[in-house]
Amino acid sequence: GAGVSQSPSNKVTEKGKDVELRCDPISGHTALYWYRQRLGQGLEFLIYFQGNSAPDKSGLPSDRFSAERTGESVSTLTIQRTQQEDSAVYLCASSSTYREQYFGPGTRLTVT
């Protein structure tokens, strides 16, 4: 596609429910990143996939957060047992090897 796409664009869920957020990177991009943007704050790194290497999970805030990526395609970020502090915009980015990151429009998650 022309750019990074994310779905859904908005998600409202009740506290304690699980959610899945999807990211479709730019075709051919080997690297994929997830970031979280809380209201009024900068972006926090969550997880990074590079090709077939083991992902860098150092930014995941708790074991309720996990992500998968199949090859060099779609990635899914899963949050289990959501909490109100998980409310944020979740941004996905992709890049070619050692090039700049291109960001998707984000998924706005609201936990009620």
Next chain:
Amino acid sequence: AQSVTQLGSHVSVSEGALVLLRCNYSSSVPPYLFWYVQYPNQGLQLLLKYTTGATLVKGINGFEAEFKKSETSFHLTKPSAHMSDAAEYFCAVSTEYGNKLVFGAGTILRVKS
């Protein structure tokens, strides 16, 4: 560990005036530095980047930034603000071109007519 500090969460300028958004970084290794812009309800767009070489880098929409190692700074400037420049600007650093980015908290730029 790396970190980024953006001085001023909100900056207001008049249309046609100089835009100066400040960014200071901390890095134990040579940094790669970036400025991104985020318009309301949109994703981030890369304005410009510094990797190696020339310390004055030019980006899109008339923006430029200068890498000053001695001051650990990478301030963003534009000689003349336009109304369309109103957005939130993020400075970011990484240690390796294409690796994870560490972002500042962002600066919201308001342009007054």
